[in-house]
Amino acid sequence: MPNTPFKKDVFEGLNTFPKFLYSKYIYDKKGDKLFQDIMAMPSYYLTNCEFEILTNHVTAISTYFDNKEEGFDLIELGAGDGKKTKVLLNELVSKKTNFIYKPIDISQNAIDSLSSNLKAENPALKVEAEIGEYFDVLKRLKSYDSRKKAIMVLGSNIGNLLHPKAIDFLTQLKNAMSSEDMVLIGFDQKKDPQTILDAYNDPEGITAAFNKNLLARINSEMKANFDLDAFKHWEVYDPETGTAKSYLVSTKKQEVTIGEIALTINFEEWETIHTEISQKYDDKIVSWLADEAGLTIVDSFTDNKGYYKNYLFMKKK
Secondary structure (H helix, E strand, O other), rough: OOOOOOHHHHHHHHOOOOOOOOOOOOOOOHHHHHHHHHHHOOHHHHHHHHHHHHOOHHHHHHHHHHOOOOEEEEEEOOOOOOOHHEEEEEEEHHOOOEEEEEEEEEEEHHHHHHHHHHHHOOOOOOOEEEOOOHHHHHHHHOOOOOOOEEEEOOOOOHHHHOOOHHHHHHHHHHOOOOOOOOEEEEEEEEOOOHHHHHHHOOOOOOHHHHHHHHHHHHHHHHHHHHHHHHHEEEEEEEEEOOOOEEEEEEOOOEEEEEEOOOOEEEEOOOOOOOOEEEEEOHHHHHHHHHHOOEEEEEEEOOOOOOOOOOOEEEOOO
């Protein structure tokens, strides 16, 4: 039987109909680099929008976070390369704010790279990095109770969860919070469906290579023989539900063997592997999610186009 979470999830996902794989396994050294390339694409508006928000509203956000007497812990889930967060970190350090930055990411490579960069760029910054998945980290967050916590989930990472899972995630966040703690979360907003499709289906093929890195990882780590050229990246967006979905589509009838988990999988021509969702929101949906989870919206910040919003939450009184 498979003996690691990655192997177990691959075994389960490819034995299910319709087939699926979790997008979190895209992220290794190559996957991290491809995602950085995606974030730099003009069509991938999310990064620039959130960078604009943090730049224009950094004083207001840092004021909300600060706890002058005892200081606070700034905890970021899914820290990545920290490009946007550095705007806030530089503001806090420049004001000699008493805080510790705790970046958390599933990717060892991303955490190592971020920690190294921050040490070189901002030696005065106190960094305590951790590796982990969101739901595992949320359990650990309960132990950070000696002073105020400011938690950040940027990049619309919550969009990888359908609404029931998002409510579960927000509820676990709420359960890990004290009455003074705050959470800043990025939510990509509903907009022209073509703008959304273009963000996940670039003509350069970077998103396709990113999606296919799932198969490349299985090949290299599990002795599989996926032919990456025999799968096509496909993106769809439903403006009614606000759900964008990513697929890998088999372009021919084929058989794939995964040696490490003793699995042989048959694909029909045009059969799919569902790899990722990217949920889009409006104020009404975010307010409903927060209410269901026991959170209340304190404030929100948006970019000039209204493409994206960062909402600030606290526990309901």
